[in-house]
Amino acid sequence: MMRGAHSRLEWMAGILAIWILCVACYAAFSVNSSLKRAEGELNETGFLLHRMISQRVAQHDAHLTTLVSLVLAAEDGQSQPLTQVGESIMRFYPRITAINELEITWREPSASAEARRILSIPADARVPDDRSLAAAVFMQKAGEGKSYVDASSSAGYLLTKKVRDSNPAPALVLQIDPKRLVDIDELPDWVFLQLQLDGRVVMERPAGEKASGWLAPLRFSRMIDSQSQPLLLTVERRVSLADLVDVATLAMVAAASLGGIALFGYSLRHRREARLLQAAAERAEQRSILLAREARLAHAARVNSLGELASGIAHELAQPLTALMSQSRAAERLLEQSGMDNPLLKKTMAANVREARRAGDMLKRMRDYISNRPPKPVAVEINKIVGDTVDLMHADLEQRGIALDLSLAGNLPVLMADPVELEQVLNNLIRNAAESLVEAGIEQGRVTIATMLEGDRVRIDIRDNGPGIKEALLPRLFEPFFTTKPDGMGLGLALCSTLVERVGGQIEARNELDGGACFTVRLTVASEEASR
Numbered sequence: 001m002m003r004g005a006h007s008r009l010e011w012m013a014g015i016l017a018i019w020i021l022c023v024a025c026y027a028a029f030s031v032n033s034s035l036k037r038a039e040g041e042l043n044e045t046g047f048l049l050h051r052m053i054s055q056r057v058a059q060h061d062a063h064l065t066t067l068v069s070l071v072l073a074a075e076d077g078q079s080q081p082l083t084q085v086g087e088s089i090m091r092f093y094p095r096i097t098a099i100n101e102l103e104i105t106w107r108e109p110s111a112s113a114e115a116r117r118i119l120s121i122p123a124d125a126r127v128p129d130d131r132s133l134a135a136a137v138f139m140q141k142a143g144e145g146k147s148y149v150d151a152s153s154s155a156g157y158l159l160t161k162k163v164r165d166s167n168p169a170p171a172l173v174l175q176i177d178p179k180r181l182v183d184i185d186e187l188p189d190w191v192f193l194q195l196q197l198d199g200r201v202v203m204e205r206p207a208g209e210k211a212s213g214w215l216a217p218l219r220f221s222r223m224i225d226s227q228s229q230p231l232l233l234t235v236e237r238r239v240s241l242a243d244l245v246d247v248a249t250l251a252m253v254a255a256a257s258l259g260g261i262a263l264f265g266y267s268l269r270h271r272r273e274a275r276l277l278q279a280a281a282e283r284a285e286q287r288s289i290l291l292a293r294e295a296r297l298a299h300a301a302r303v304n305s306l307g308e309l310a311s312g313i314a315h316e317l318a319q320p321l322t323a324l325m326s327q328s329r330a331a332e333r334l335l336e337q338s339g340m341d342n343p344l345l346k347k348t349m350a351a352n353v354r355e356a357r358r359a360g361d362m363l364k365r366m367r368d369y370i371s372n373r374p375p376k377p378v379a380v381e382i383n384k385i386v387g388d389t390v391d392l393m394h395a396d397l398e399q400r401g402i403a404l405d406l407s408l409a410g411n412l413p414v415l416m417a418d419p420v421e422l423e424q425v426l427n428n429l430i431r432n433a434a435e436s437l438v439e440a441g442i443e444q445g446r447v448t449i450a451t452m453l454e455g456d457r458v459r460i461d462i463r464d465n466g467p468g469i470k471e472a473l474l475p476r477l478f479e480p481f482f483t484t485k486p487d488g489m490g491l492g493l494a495l496c497s498t499l500v501e502r503v504g505g506q507i508e509a510r511n512e513l514d515g516g517a518c519f520t521v522r523l524t525v526a527s528e529e530a531s532r
Protein backbone atom coordinates (compact mmCIF):
# COMPACT_ATOMS: atom_id res chain seq x y z
CA MET A 1 0.00 0.00 0.00
CA MET A 2 2.69 2.40 1.17
CA ARG A 3 4.92 1.54 -1.77
CA GLY A 4 2.08 2.02 -4.23
CA ALA A 5 1.25 5.45 -2.81
CA HIS A 6 4.93 6.36 -2.80
CA SER A 7 5.44 5.37 -6.43
CA ARG A 8 2.25 7.25 -7.44
CA LEU A 9 3.63 10.34 -5.70
CA GLU A 10 6.95 9.93 -7.53
CA TRP A 11 5.10 9.52 -10.79
CA MET A 12 3.09 12.69 -10.22
CA ALA A 13 6.24 14.61 -9.23
CA GLY A 14 7.91 13.42 -12.44
CA ILE A 15 4.95 14.53 -14.58
CA LEU A 16 4.90 17.90 -12.79
CA ALA A 17 8.64 18.41 -13.32
CA ILE A 18 8.40 17.60 -17.05
CA TRP A 19 5.38 19.87 -17.37
CA ILE A 20 7.12 22.78 -15.65
CA LEU A 21 10.11 22.22 -17.91
CA CYS A 22 7.90 22.28 -21.01
CA VAL A 23 6.09 25.46 -19.95
CA ALA A 24 9.41 27.10 -19.01
CA CYS A 25 10.88 26.14 -22.39
CA TYR A 26 7.88 27.63 -24.19
CA ALA A 27 8.08 30.81 -22.06
CA ALA A 28 11.83 31.13 -22.77
CA PHE A 29 11.24 30.62 -26.48
CA SER A 30 8.42 33.16 -26.46
CA VAL A 31 10.52 35.74 -24.53
CA ASN A 32 13.43 35.22 -26.88
CA SER A 33 11.41 35.66 -30.06
CA SER A 34 9.50 38.67 -28.64
CA LEU A 35 12.79 40.30 -27.66
CA LYS A 36 14.18 39.69 -31.13
CA ARG A 37 11.06 41.21 -32.68
CA ALA A 38 11.17 44.26 -30.38
CA GLU A 39 14.88 44.69 -31.12
CA GLY A 40 14.17 44.51 -34.86
CA GLU A 41 11.48 47.19 -34.60
CA LEU A 42 13.73 49.41 -32.48
CA ASN A 43 16.62 49.19 -34.94
CA GLU A 44 14.32 49.86 -37.87
CA THR A 45 12.93 53.01 -36.19
CA GLY A 46 16.43 54.05 -35.08
CA PHE A 47 17.90 53.83 -38.59
CA LEU A 48 14.91 55.65 -40.03
CA LEU A 49 15.29 58.53 -37.56
CA HIS A 50 19.04 58.60 -38.07
CA ARG A 51 18.67 58.96 -41.83
CA MET A 52 15.98 61.63 -41.50
CA ILE A 53 17.89 63.75 -38.96
CA SER A 54 21.14 63.42 -40.93
CA GLN A 55 19.39 64.71 -44.06
CA ARG A 56 17.81 67.60 -42.18
CA VAL A 57 20.97 68.82 -40.45
CA ALA A 58 22.74 68.70 -43.83
CA GLN A 59 20.10 71.20 -45.05
CA HIS A 60 21.18 73.58 -42.23
CA ASP A 61 24.74 73.53 -43.58
CA ALA A 62 23.44 74.31 -47.06
CA HIS A 63 21.36 77.28 -45.80
CA LEU A 64 24.27 78.65 -43.84
CA THR A 65 26.54 78.42 -46.87
CA THR A 66 23.94 80.32 -48.95
CA LEU A 67 23.66 83.03 -46.28
CA VAL A 68 27.48 83.40 -46.01
CA SER A 69 27.75 83.88 -49.75
CA LEU A 70 25.04 86.57 -49.53
CA VAL A 71 27.01 88.41 -46.81
CA LEU A 72 30.20 88.26 -48.89
CA ALA A 73 28.34 89.54 -51.95
CA ALA A 74 26.94 92.47 -49.95
CA GLU A 75 30.49 93.41 -48.91
CA ASP A 76 31.48 93.46 -52.57
CA GLY A 77 28.87 96.14 -53.05
CA GLN A 78 26.21 93.97 -54.48
CA SER A 79 23.11 94.54 -52.54
CA GLN A 80 21.53 91.20 -51.73
CA PRO A 81 18.29 90.71 -49.90
CA LEU A 82 19.70 88.72 -46.94
CA THR A 83 16.61 89.45 -44.89
CA GLN A 84 14.32 88.26 -47.61
CA VAL A 85 16.23 84.99 -48.20
CA GLY A 86 16.53 84.41 -44.45
CA GLU A 87 12.84 84.89 -43.91
CA SER A 88 11.85 82.52 -46.69
CA ILE A 89 14.29 79.87 -45.32
CA MET A 90 12.69 80.21 -41.88
CA ARG A 91 9.22 80.01 -43.36
CA PHE A 92 9.99 76.72 -45.11
CA TYR A 93 12.10 75.34 -42.28
CA PRO A 94 10.42 76.35 -39.03
CA ARG A 95 13.02 74.46 -36.96
CA ILE A 96 15.40 77.35 -37.77
CA THR A 97 13.99 79.73 -35.20
CA ALA A 98 16.39 82.72 -35.71
CA ILE A 99 19.15 83.97 -37.98
CA ASN A 100 21.69 86.50 -36.64
CA GLU A 101 24.47 88.30 -38.47
CA LEU A 102 27.12 89.44 -35.98
CA GLU A 103 30.37 91.31 -36.10
CA ILE A 104 32.91 89.85 -33.66
CA THR A 105 35.80 92.01 -32.55
CA TRP A 106 38.88 90.53 -30.91
CA ARG A 107 40.50 92.71 -28.28
CA GLU A 108 44.12 92.57 -27.20
CA PRO A 109 45.68 92.41 -24.69
CA SER A 110 42.57 91.30 -22.77
CA ALA A 111 42.22 88.41 -25.28
CA SER A 112 38.46 88.71 -25.31
CA ALA A 113 35.82 88.96 -27.98
CA GLU A 114 32.76 91.15 -28.34
CA ALA A 115 29.80 90.53 -30.59
CA ARG A 116 27.73 93.26 -32.21
CA ARG A 117 24.45 92.58 -33.97
CA ILE A 118 24.28 93.60 -37.59
CA LEU A 119 21.05 91.86 -38.59
CA SER A 120 18.44 89.64 -36.89
CA ILE A 121 15.61 87.62 -38.43
CA PRO A 122 13.10 88.06 -36.98
CA ALA A 123 14.03 91.55 -35.98
CA ASP A 124 13.33 90.95 -32.28
CA ALA A 125 15.32 87.74 -32.19
CA ARG A 126 17.39 87.27 -29.09
CA VAL A 127 21.09 87.72 -29.82
CA PRO A 128 23.35 85.33 -27.99
CA ASP A 129 25.63 87.65 -26.02
CA ASP A 130 27.81 85.09 -24.41
CA ARG A 131 31.41 86.32 -24.66
CA SER A 132 32.92 82.87 -24.59
CA LEU A 133 30.66 81.93 -27.55
CA ALA A 134 31.87 85.07 -29.42
CA ALA A 135 35.47 84.11 -28.72
CA ALA A 136 34.86 80.52 -29.81
CA VAL A 137 33.25 81.62 -33.08
CA PHE A 138 36.08 84.13 -33.71
CA MET A 139 38.55 81.21 -33.28
CA GLN A 140 36.74 79.14 -35.92
CA LYS A 141 38.21 78.81 -39.39
CA ALA A 142 36.38 80.98 -41.91
CA GLY A 143 33.74 78.92 -43.74
CA GLU A 144 33.77 76.13 -41.15
CA GLY A 145 30.43 75.33 -39.46
CA LYS A 146 30.26 74.52 -35.76
CA SER A 147 27.49 73.93 -33.21
CA TYR A 148 27.12 75.07 -29.62
CA VAL A 149 24.56 74.41 -26.97
CA ASP A 150 22.82 77.70 -26.31
CA ALA A 151 23.50 78.01 -22.61
CA SER A 152 21.33 81.08 -22.24
CA SER A 153 18.21 79.47 -23.69
CA SER A 154 16.52 76.10 -23.76
CA ALA A 155 15.43 76.65 -27.32
CA GLY A 156 17.93 74.34 -28.94
CA TYR A 157 21.41 74.75 -30.31
CA LEU A 158 23.32 77.31 -32.36
CA LEU A 159 24.98 76.58 -35.71
CA THR A 160 27.68 79.17 -36.44
CA LYS A 161 30.01 80.11 -39.26
CA LYS A 162 32.70 82.82 -39.45
CA VAL A 163 32.35 84.59 -42.79
CA ARG A 164 35.92 85.89 -43.15
CA ASP A 165 39.25 85.82 -41.30
CA SER A 166 39.52 89.47 -40.24
CA ASN A 167 39.18 91.56 -37.11
CA PRO A 168 36.41 92.42 -36.68
CA ALA A 169 35.04 89.36 -38.40
CA PRO A 170 31.47 88.94 -39.65
CA ALA A 171 29.73 85.71 -38.56
CA LEU A 172 26.36 84.06 -39.01
CA VAL A 173 24.48 82.20 -36.24
CA LEU A 174 21.44 79.95 -36.86
CA GLN A 175 19.27 79.07 -33.89
CA ILE A 176 17.83 75.57 -34.35
CA ASP A 177 14.98 73.94 -32.47
CA PRO A 178 15.88 70.19 -32.44
CA LYS A 179 12.33 69.23 -31.39
CA ARG A 180 11.29 70.04 -34.93
CA LEU A 181 13.98 67.84 -36.46
CA VAL A 182 11.63 64.89 -36.01
CA ASP A 183 7.90 64.51 -36.69
CA ILE A 184 7.26 63.58 -33.11
CA ASP A 185 3.56 62.88 -33.52
CA GLU A 186 4.26 60.21 -36.08
CA LEU A 187 6.57 58.24 -33.81
CA PRO A 188 5.28 54.96 -32.33
CA ASP A 189 4.14 55.29 -28.75
CA TRP A 190 6.95 53.19 -27.32
CA VAL A 191 9.75 55.41 -28.67
CA PHE A 192 11.92 57.24 -26.16
CA LEU A 193 14.03 59.68 -28.17
CA GLN A 194 16.97 61.83 -27.11
CA LEU A 195 19.44 64.07 -28.92
CA GLN A 196 22.68 65.19 -27.25
CA LEU A 197 25.25 67.72 -28.29
CA ASP A 198 28.61 67.77 -26.56
CA GLY A 199 27.22 65.51 -23.83
CA ARG A 200 24.25 67.78 -23.13
CA VAL A 201 20.69 66.84 -23.82
CA VAL A 202 19.19 69.21 -26.40
CA MET A 203 16.00 67.28 -27.02
CA GLU A 204 14.09 64.49 -25.28
CA ARG A 205 10.82 62.82 -26.06
CA PRO A 206 9.60 60.36 -23.40
CA ALA A 207 7.85 57.12 -24.37
CA GLY A 208 4.07 57.08 -24.20
CA GLU A 209 3.70 53.54 -22.87
CA LYS A 210 4.33 52.65 -19.29
CA ALA A 211 6.43 49.53 -19.17
CA SER A 212 7.63 47.51 -16.18
CA GLY A 213 10.90 48.88 -14.95
CA TRP A 214 12.76 45.76 -13.98
CA LEU A 215 13.83 44.89 -17.52
CA ALA A 216 16.70 46.95 -18.96
CA PRO A 217 15.43 48.96 -21.97
CA LEU A 218 16.60 48.04 -25.46
CA ARG A 219 18.77 50.88 -26.85
CA PHE A 220 19.75 52.17 -30.28
CA SER A 221 22.47 54.84 -30.21
CA ARG A 222 24.30 56.47 -33.13
CA MET A 223 26.07 59.72 -34.08
CA ILE A 224 24.32 61.84 -36.72
CA ASP A 225 26.38 62.03 -39.94
CA SER A 226 27.36 65.72 -39.76
CA GLN A 227 30.67 67.51 -39.17
CA SER A 228 29.05 70.72 -38.06
CA GLN A 229 26.28 69.26 -35.88
CA PRO A 230 27.66 66.13 -34.15
CA LEU A 231 24.41 65.10 -32.48
CA LEU A 232 24.13 61.79 -30.64
CA LEU A 233 20.83 60.08 -31.38
CA THR A 234 19.49 57.64 -28.77
CA VAL A 235 16.29 55.65 -29.17
CA GLU A 236 15.10 53.37 -26.38
CA ARG A 237 12.36 50.84 -26.01
CA ARG A 238 11.14 49.41 -22.76
CA VAL A 239 9.55 45.98 -22.92
CA SER A 240 7.02 44.78 -20.41
CA LEU A 241 6.40 41.18 -19.39
CA ALA A 242 3.12 41.23 -21.29
CA ASP A 243 5.06 42.21 -24.46
CA LEU A 244 7.32 39.22 -24.00
CA VAL A 245 4.84 36.47 -23.15
CA ASP A 246 1.29 36.22 -24.29
CA VAL A 247 -0.40 35.02 -21.12
CA ALA A 248 -3.42 33.53 -22.91
CA THR A 249 -1.25 31.46 -25.27
CA LEU A 250 1.00 30.45 -22.38
CA ALA A 251 -2.04 29.24 -20.44
CA MET A 252 -3.21 27.27 -23.45
CA VAL A 253 0.22 25.72 -23.97
CA ALA A 254 0.40 24.89 -20.26
CA ALA A 255 -3.00 23.20 -20.31
CA ALA A 256 -2.33 21.28 -23.54
CA SER A 257 1.14 20.15 -22.46
CA LEU A 258 -0.14 19.05 -19.04
CA GLY A 259 -2.79 16.93 -20.75
CA GLY A 260 -0.31 15.49 -23.25
CA ILE A 261 2.35 14.71 -20.67
CA ALA A 262 -0.16 13.16 -18.28
CA LEU A 263 -1.47 10.96 -21.08
CA PHE A 264 2.03 9.96 -22.14
CA GLY A 265 3.07 9.31 -18.52
CA TYR A 266 -0.05 7.27 -17.95
CA SER A 267 0.57 5.08 -20.99
CA LEU A 268 4.23 4.64 -19.96
CA ARG A 269 3.21 3.67 -16.46
CA HIS A 270 0.59 1.33 -17.82
CA ARG A 271 3.14 -0.36 -20.04
CA ARG A 272 5.64 -0.65 -17.22
CA GLU A 273 3.05 -2.22 -14.98
CA ALA A 274 2.07 -4.64 -17.74
CA ARG A 275 5.73 -5.57 -18.18
CA LEU A 276 6.14 -6.09 -14.44
CA LEU A 277 3.03 -8.25 -14.35
CA GLN A 278 4.27 -10.30 -17.26
CA ALA A 279 7.68 -10.73 -15.63
CA ALA A 280 5.98 -11.80 -12.37
CA ALA A 281 3.82 -14.29 -14.29
CA GLU A 282 6.91 -15.68 -16.03
CA ARG A 283 8.70 -15.99 -12.68
CA ALA A 284 5.71 -17.73 -11.16
CA GLU A 285 5.55 -20.12 -14.11
CA GLN A 286 9.24 -20.90 -13.82
CA ARG A 287 8.84 -21.43 -10.10
CA SER A 288 6.01 -23.84 -10.68
CA ILE A 289 8.06 -25.74 -13.29
CA LEU A 290 10.90 -25.91 -10.81
CA LEU A 291 8.59 -27.07 -8.05
CA ALA A 292 7.13 -29.76 -10.31
CA ARG A 293 10.63 -30.94 -11.18
CA GLU A 294 11.60 -31.00 -7.53
CA ALA A 295 8.47 -32.98 -6.75
CA ARG A 296 9.32 -35.50 -9.46
CA LEU A 297 12.86 -35.80 -8.16
CA ALA A 298 11.64 -36.25 -4.61
CA HIS A 299 9.21 -38.92 -5.84
CA ALA A 300 11.96 -40.68 -7.75
CA ALA A 301 14.18 -40.59 -4.69
CA ARG A 302 11.39 -41.99 -2.54
CA VAL A 303 10.68 -44.79 -5.04
CA ASN A 304 14.36 -45.54 -5.17
CA SER A 305 14.84 -45.76 -1.42
CA LEU A 306 11.66 -47.80 -1.11
CA GLY A 307 13.01 -50.19 -3.72
CA GLU A 308 16.31 -50.46 -1.90
CA LEU A 309 14.55 -51.11 1.37
CA ALA A 310 12.33 -53.77 -0.16
CA SER A 311 15.22 -55.48 -1.88
CA GLY A 312 17.16 -55.45 1.43
CA ILE A 313 14.26 -57.07 3.26
CA ALA A 314 13.84 -59.65 0.50
CA HIS A 315 17.53 -60.45 0.68
CA GLU A 316 17.45 -60.80 4.47
CA LEU A 317 14.37 -63.02 4.38
CA ALA A 318 15.77 -65.31 1.68
CA GLN A 319 18.32 -66.92 4.01
CA PRO A 320 16.03 -67.88 6.90
CA LEU A 321 13.47 -69.10 4.37
CA THR A 322 16.05 -71.33 2.67
CA ALA A 323 17.15 -72.61 6.10
CA LEU A 324 13.52 -73.27 7.07
CA MET A 325 12.92 -75.18 3.89
CA SER A 326 16.04 -77.34 4.08
CA GLN A 327 15.46 -78.04 7.79
CA SER A 328 11.88 -79.07 7.09
CA ARG A 329 13.00 -81.36 4.24
CA ALA A 330 15.63 -82.89 6.52
CA ALA A 331 12.96 -83.49 9.16
CA GLU A 332 10.75 -85.19 6.57
CA ARG A 333 13.60 -87.45 5.55
CA LEU A 334 14.39 -88.29 9.19
CA LEU A 335 10.75 -89.16 9.81
CA GLU A 336 10.77 -91.57 6.87
CA GLN A 337 14.06 -93.15 7.91
CA SER A 338 12.95 -93.60 11.54
CA GLY A 339 9.84 -95.46 10.37
CA MET A 340 7.72 -93.46 12.67
CA ASP A 341 4.16 -93.33 11.52
CA ASN A 342 3.05 -89.92 12.48
CA PRO A 343 0.81 -88.64 9.70
CA LEU A 344 0.14 -85.34 11.49
CA LEU A 345 3.85 -84.58 11.81
CA LYS A 346 4.45 -85.58 8.17
CA LYS A 347 1.63 -83.30 7.05
CA THR A 348 3.00 -80.42 9.14
CA MET A 349 6.52 -80.84 7.68
CA ALA A 350 5.14 -81.01 4.12
CA ALA A 351 3.13 -77.83 4.79
CA ASN A 352 6.29 -76.13 6.13
CA VAL A 353 8.21 -77.02 2.95
CA ARG A 354 5.32 -75.89 0.73
CA GLU A 355 4.79 -72.57 2.49
CA ALA A 356 8.54 -71.84 2.64
CA ARG A 357 8.78 -72.42 -1.13
CA ARG A 358 5.74 -70.24 -1.67
CA ALA A 359 7.29 -67.45 0.44
CA GLY A 360 10.56 -67.86 -1.52
CA ASP A 361 8.68 -67.53 -4.84
CA MET A 362 6.87 -64.46 -3.58
CA LEU A 363 10.18 -62.88 -2.52
CA LYS A 364 11.75 -63.65 -5.93
CA ARG A 365 8.84 -62.03 -7.80
CA MET A 366 9.06 -58.98 -5.59
CA ARG A 367 12.84 -58.64 -6.13
CA ASP A 368 12.42 -59.03 -9.87
CA TYR A 369 9.80 -56.33 -9.83
CA ILE A 370 11.69 -53.74 -7.84
CA SER A 371 15.22 -54.55 -8.85
CA ASN A 372 16.99 -53.46 -12.02
CA ARG A 373 15.97 -56.63 -13.82
CA PRO A 374 18.97 -57.87 -15.73
CA PRO A 375 18.43 -57.93 -19.48
CA LYS A 376 17.69 -61.13 -21.20
CA PRO A 377 19.85 -60.83 -24.31
CA VAL A 378 18.98 -63.04 -27.19
CA ALA A 379 20.22 -63.08 -30.75
CA VAL A 380 18.29 -60.41 -32.63
CA GLU A 381 18.31 -59.00 -36.16
CA ILE A 382 18.42 -55.27 -35.82
CA ASN A 383 16.59 -54.60 -39.11
CA LYS A 384 13.68 -56.69 -37.88
CA ILE A 385 13.55 -54.73 -34.59
CA VAL A 386 13.62 -51.47 -36.57
CA GLY A 387 10.84 -52.79 -38.83
CA ASP A 388 8.68 -53.83 -35.85
CA THR A 389 9.13 -50.42 -34.14
CA VAL A 390 8.39 -48.50 -37.32
CA ASP A 391 5.27 -50.58 -37.95
CA LEU A 392 3.99 -49.53 -34.55
CA MET A 393 4.77 -45.81 -34.99
CA HIS A 394 4.07 -45.37 -38.67
CA ALA A 395 0.45 -44.31 -38.38
CA ASP A 396 1.21 -41.74 -35.68
CA LEU A 397 4.03 -40.13 -37.71
CA GLU A 398 1.89 -40.02 -40.82
CA GLN A 399 -0.84 -38.27 -38.89
CA ARG A 400 1.64 -35.56 -37.86
CA GLY A 401 2.76 -35.13 -41.48
CA ILE A 402 6.25 -36.54 -40.85
CA ALA A 403 7.92 -38.68 -43.49
CA LEU A 404 9.95 -41.70 -42.45
CA ASP A 405 12.96 -42.88 -44.43
CA LEU A 406 14.63 -46.23 -43.87
CA SER A 407 18.14 -46.99 -45.07
CA LEU A 408 18.84 -50.48 -43.78
CA ALA A 409 22.07 -52.26 -44.64
CA GLY A 410 21.62 -55.85 -45.76
CA ASN A 411 23.41 -58.88 -44.27
CA LEU A 412 24.00 -57.35 -40.88
CA PRO A 413 25.33 -59.69 -38.22
CA VAL A 414 23.07 -60.82 -35.41
CA LEU A 415 23.17 -58.85 -32.13
CA MET A 416 22.86 -59.97 -28.55
CA ALA A 417 20.20 -57.77 -27.01
CA ASP A 418 16.86 -57.69 -25.25
CA PRO A 419 14.44 -57.13 -28.18
CA VAL A 420 11.80 -55.45 -26.03
CA GLU A 421 14.31 -52.99 -24.57
CA LEU A 422 15.80 -52.28 -27.99
CA GLU A 423 12.33 -51.48 -29.32
CA GLN A 424 11.86 -49.19 -26.34
CA VAL A 425 15.11 -47.33 -27.20
CA LEU A 426 14.18 -46.89 -30.86
CA ASN A 427 10.67 -45.85 -29.94
CA ASN A 428 12.00 -43.13 -27.61
CA LEU A 429 14.45 -41.74 -30.16
CA ILE A 430 11.89 -41.65 -33.01
CA ARG A 431 9.27 -40.07 -30.75
CA ASN A 432 11.75 -37.36 -29.61
CA ALA A 433 12.64 -36.59 -33.25
CA ALA A 434 8.96 -36.28 -34.16
CA GLU A 435 8.25 -34.02 -31.18
CA SER A 436 11.14 -31.68 -32.06
CA LEU A 437 9.80 -31.38 -35.64
CA VAL A 438 6.26 -30.63 -34.48
CA GLU A 439 7.42 -28.20 -31.79
CA ALA A 440 9.55 -26.24 -34.29
CA GLY A 441 6.68 -26.21 -36.81
CA ILE A 442 8.86 -27.75 -39.56
CA GLU A 443 6.64 -28.20 -42.59
CA GLN A 444 8.34 -31.09 -44.37
CA GLY A 445 9.52 -33.00 -41.35
CA ARG A 446 11.52 -36.11 -41.98
CA VAL A 447 12.97 -38.83 -39.74
CA THR A 448 15.61 -41.12 -41.18
CA ILE A 449 16.68 -44.43 -39.65
CA ALA A 450 19.84 -45.99 -40.98
CA THR A 451 21.57 -49.22 -39.97
CA MET A 452 25.12 -50.15 -40.96
CA LEU A 453 28.10 -52.21 -39.94
CA GLU A 454 30.90 -50.24 -38.32
CA GLY A 455 33.93 -52.37 -37.49
CA ASP A 456 32.75 -55.07 -35.13
CA ARG A 457 29.63 -53.15 -34.17
CA VAL A 458 26.27 -52.43 -35.64
CA ARG A 459 25.42 -48.76 -35.83
CA ILE A 460 21.91 -47.30 -35.85
CA ASP A 461 21.39 -43.58 -36.73
CA ILE A 462 18.12 -41.80 -36.02
CA ARG A 463 18.25 -38.33 -37.54
CA ASP A 464 15.72 -35.58 -38.18
CA ASN A 465 15.60 -32.27 -40.08
CA GLY A 466 14.39 -30.35 -37.01
CA PRO A 467 16.07 -27.41 -35.20
CA GLY A 468 18.80 -29.57 -33.64
CA ILE A 469 20.04 -29.29 -30.05
CA LYS A 470 21.69 -26.23 -28.53
CA GLU A 471 25.42 -26.95 -28.13
CA ALA A 472 25.30 -25.99 -24.45
CA LEU A 473 22.62 -28.64 -23.79
CA LEU A 474 24.35 -31.56 -25.52
CA PRO A 475 26.37 -32.72 -22.48
CA ARG A 476 23.25 -32.80 -20.29
CA LEU A 477 20.86 -34.67 -22.60
CA PHE A 478 21.28 -38.09 -20.98
CA GLU A 479 20.96 -36.82 -17.41
CA PRO A 480 17.82 -38.11 -15.71
CA PHE A 481 15.11 -35.47 -15.49
CA PHE A 482 16.78 -33.17 -18.02
CA THR A 483 14.10 -31.75 -20.32
CA THR A 484 13.33 -28.58 -22.30
CA LYS A 485 9.68 -29.47 -22.75
CA PRO A 486 7.15 -27.91 -20.44
CA ASP A 487 5.48 -31.28 -19.84
CA GLY A 488 8.53 -33.49 -20.38
CA MET A 489 9.82 -35.94 -17.77
CA GLY A 490 13.38 -35.95 -18.97
CA LEU A 491 13.63 -39.71 -18.47
CA GLY A 492 13.45 -40.92 -22.08
CA LEU A 493 17.10 -40.45 -23.03
CA ALA A 494 18.33 -41.41 -19.54
CA LEU A 495 16.48 -44.73 -19.91
CA CYS A 496 17.80 -45.17 -23.45
CA SER A 497 21.40 -44.76 -22.29
CA THR A 498 20.85 -47.18 -19.34
CA LEU A 499 19.31 -49.85 -21.60
CA VAL A 500 21.96 -49.51 -24.31
CA GLU A 501 24.94 -49.35 -21.97
CA ARG A 502 23.96 -52.36 -19.93
CA VAL A 503 24.18 -54.58 -23.05
CA GLY A 504 27.64 -53.13 -23.72
CA GLY A 505 26.46 -50.58 -26.27
CA GLN A 506 26.91 -46.81 -26.64
CA ILE A 507 24.59 -43.93 -27.40
CA GLU A 508 25.52 -40.38 -28.40
CA ALA A 509 23.87 -37.24 -29.74
CA ARG A 510 25.14 -34.56 -32.13
CA ASN A 511 23.90 -31.91 -34.52
CA GLU A 512 24.10 -32.50 -38.25
CA LEU A 513 26.05 -29.99 -40.33
CA ASP A 514 22.93 -29.06 -42.32
CA GLY A 515 20.80 -28.76 -39.11
CA GLY A 516 18.75 -31.36 -37.28
CA ALA A 517 19.73 -33.78 -34.55
CA CYS A 518 21.25 -37.23 -34.94
CA PHE A 519 21.28 -39.93 -32.25
CA THR A 520 23.65 -42.87 -32.82
CA VAL A 521 23.41 -46.24 -31.05
CA ARG A 522 26.26 -48.73 -31.35
CA LEU A 523 25.70 -52.34 -30.28
CA THR A 524 28.06 -55.27 -29.99
CA VAL A 525 27.73 -58.08 -32.47
CA ALA A 526 26.90 -61.52 -30.94
CA SER A 527 29.62 -64.14 -31.00
CA GLU A 528 29.14 -66.93 -33.56
CA GLU A 529 28.34 -69.34 -30.82
CA ALA A 530 25.70 -67.25 -29.23
CA SER A 531 24.05 -66.49 -32.51
CA ARG A 532 23.44 -70.15 -33.27
Ligand code: ADP
Pocket residue numbers: 428432433434436464466467468469477482483484485487488489490491492493494517
Ligand atom coordinates in the same frame (compact mmCIF):
# COMPACT_ATOMS: atom_id res chain seq x y z
P1 ADP B 1 11.66 -35.47 -22.60
O1 ADP B 1 11.31 -35.95 -23.97
O2 ADP B 1 10.69 -35.84 -21.57
O3 ADP B 1 12.03 -34.04 -22.56
P2 ADP B 1 14.10 -36.90 -23.08
O4 ADP B 1 15.13 -37.41 -22.13
O5 ADP B 1 13.50 -37.87 -24.06
O6 ADP B 1 12.98 -36.21 -22.18
O7 ADP B 1 14.73 -35.70 -23.89
C1 ADP B 1 15.49 -34.71 -23.20
C2 ADP B 1 15.62 -33.45 -24.03
O8 ADP B 1 16.49 -33.70 -25.14
C3 ADP B 1 14.35 -32.98 -24.66
O9 ADP B 1 13.62 -32.17 -23.75
C4 ADP B 1 14.82 -32.19 -25.86
O10 ADP B 1 15.20 -30.88 -25.47
C5 ADP B 1 16.13 -32.89 -26.23
N1 ADP B 1 15.96 -33.69 -27.44
C6 ADP B 1 15.81 -35.03 -27.49
N2 ADP B 1 15.71 -35.43 -28.76
C7 ADP B 1 15.78 -34.34 -29.55
C8 ADP B 1 15.75 -34.12 -30.98
N3 ADP B 1 15.63 -35.13 -31.85
N4 ADP B 1 15.90 -32.84 -31.40
C9 ADP B 1 16.05 -31.82 -30.54
N5 ADP B 1 16.09 -31.97 -29.19
C10 ADP B 1 15.95 -33.23 -28.70
